[in-house]
Amino acid sequence: MSVIVALIKVLVDGYPVQDKADPLIAVADVAMDAFSKSSESGVWLVDFVPILKYIPPWFPFVSFRRLAIKWKKMVDDLNNKPHDWVMEQIAKGIAQPSLTKTLVNMYSKSGTLSFEDDIKLSTGALYAGGSDTTVSSIYSFFLAMVLHPEAQSRAQKELDALLRNERFTSFRDRQAGNLPYLDALTKEVLRWAPVVPTDIPHVTRKEDEYRGWRIPAESLVIPNIWGISRDDKLYKDPHTFRPERFLTKAQGGDCETEDDIPLDPFFFCFGYGRRVCPGRNLAELSTWIAAAMTLSVFDIRPYNDEIPKVEYSRGVITHPEPFKCSLTVRGLKAEALIRSIEVDAIVYMGDIAEDGTGHLGS
Ligand code: HEM
Numbered sequence: 001m002s003v004i005v006a007l008i009k010v011l012v013d014g015y016p017v018q019d020k021a022d023p024l025i026a027v028a029d030v031a032m033d034a035f036s037k038s039s040e041s042g043v044w045l046v047d048f049v050p051i052l053k054y055i056p057p058w059f060p061f062v063s064f065r066r067l068a069i070k071w072k073k074m075v076d077d078l079n080n081k082p083h084d085w086v087m088e089q090i091a092k093g094i095a096q097p098s099l100t101k102t103l104v105n106m107y108s109k110s111g112t113l114s115f116e117d118d119i120k121l122s123t124g125a126l127y128a129g130g131s132d133t134t135v136s137s138i139y140s141f142f143l144a145m146v147l148h149p150e151a152q153s154r155a156q157k158e159l160d161a162l163l164r165n166e167r168f169t170s171f172r173d174r175q176a177g178n179l180p181y182l183d184a185l186t187k188e189v190l191r192w193a194p195v196v197p198t199d200i201p202h203v204t205r206k207e208d209e210y211r212g213w214r215i216p217a218e219s220l221v222i223p224n225i226w227g228i229s230r231d232d233k234l235y236k237d238p239h240t241f242r243p244e245r246f247l248t249k250a251q252g253g254d255c256e257t258e259d260d261i262p263l264d265p266f267f268f269c270f271g272y273g274r275r276v277c278p279g280r281n282l283a284e285l286s287t288w289i290a291a292a293m294t295l296s297v298f299d300i301r302p303y304n305d306e307i308p309k310v311e312y313s314r315g316v317i318t319h320p321e322p323f324k325c326s327l328t329v330r331g332l333k334a335e336a337l338i339r340s341i342e343v344d345a346i347v348y349m350g351d352i353a354e355d356g357t358g359h360l361g362s
Pocket residue numbers: 008125126127128129130131133134137195196199200269270271272273274275276277278279280282283284
């Protein structure tokens with residue numbers, strides 16, 4: 001989790017996350033919890049009866065207005081505090097390259113910054129949208145590996161044949177098409193455990209028609225991502241975790257030809273239209289590399305032979321309920337590989353962690 005959060009913070013704000021107790025991460029965690037609860041579909045009556053928003057917060061037996069005020073403050077902190085930090089760094093002349101810095105430079109003229117609220121909201125949204133979601137996919141990957149040792153060992157065989165425990169994989173291996181089973185496994189994680197099962201609700205701006213149904217303007221539309229992932233017309237035995245469904249027979253999978261490969265979950269798990277997830281490529285790549293690096297060096301097994309249940313939390317963003325698993329290093333070569341990146345990571349983080357002003361990526 002820390003790696004994903006740190007990655008987003010560096011890309012968006014050039015902010016070096018210190019540790020789990022980092023104050024900006026704490027701000028973001030509470031805001032994310034509020035965001036997930038407040039945007040859950042079908043839970044808030046006010047979404048269906050908008051006039052209720054005029055009920056005063058002191059009105060007895062109505063908690064949503066008081067909650068909304070509390071949660072708004074949390075979301076404001078998420079947008080303002082990291083932005084203020086970057087502005088301070090810019091003023092001191094020590095800001096690292098980041099999206100916020102780029103936008104501030106783009107929209108500053110003669111000492112005046114335009115669109116500051118838009119910059120705050122869009123960079124805050126990237127953190128809000130990105131931190132919890134990819135983490136959920138990676139947890140689901142671990143859960144799937146505990147439950148499906150056969151898929152795990154097939155992915156490990158593919159990695160071992162290519163890498164011979166001499167190096168970690170990189171995206172170049174992926175581009176070269178050298179790890180088809182791992183690609184299929186990543187697709188199956190996204191499909192088997194949709195992170196945002198009912199998407200973020202959309203509203204139609206004008207009247208529309210879909211398969212003969214009239215959809216009036218201003219209708220709330222809740223895309224059923226979970227339903228698509230479990231559609232047995234698209235996916236045979238949809239509840240089963242089976243990466244082979246995305247491979248041809250020639251690749252050791254289920255499909256006669258490439259044309260028979262079912263819909264890639266990339267095209268529905270990240271939402272639709274102009275609000276489609278802007279972080280989808282980063283998310284998919286992060287899930288892929290997390291799976292590849294973990295399986296190269298660790299065996300993921302049940303903890304004390306306890307098989308975890310497949311249970312997910314509620315909220316617009318779902319996670320597997322906490323479960324235990326056991327990670328065992330896959331031998332001496334794997335241990336040496338882990339130690340080699342441990343050294344790289346210390347050098348890398350050391351550069352930025354000392355006083356927050358070091359040189360990223362050196
Ligand atoms: C497995 C990981 C992820 C999943 C499953 C996911 C899924 C989604 C979904 C379903 C939406 C709603 C799209 C819609 O309205 O139809 C969304 C929106 C969004 N996502 Fe992601 N996402 C993931 C990772 C990320 C990452 C890594 C980032 C950024 C670094 C990100 C940033 C955003 C933002 C900013 C929005 C709001 C876009 C808008 O409303 O215009 N997401 N995501």
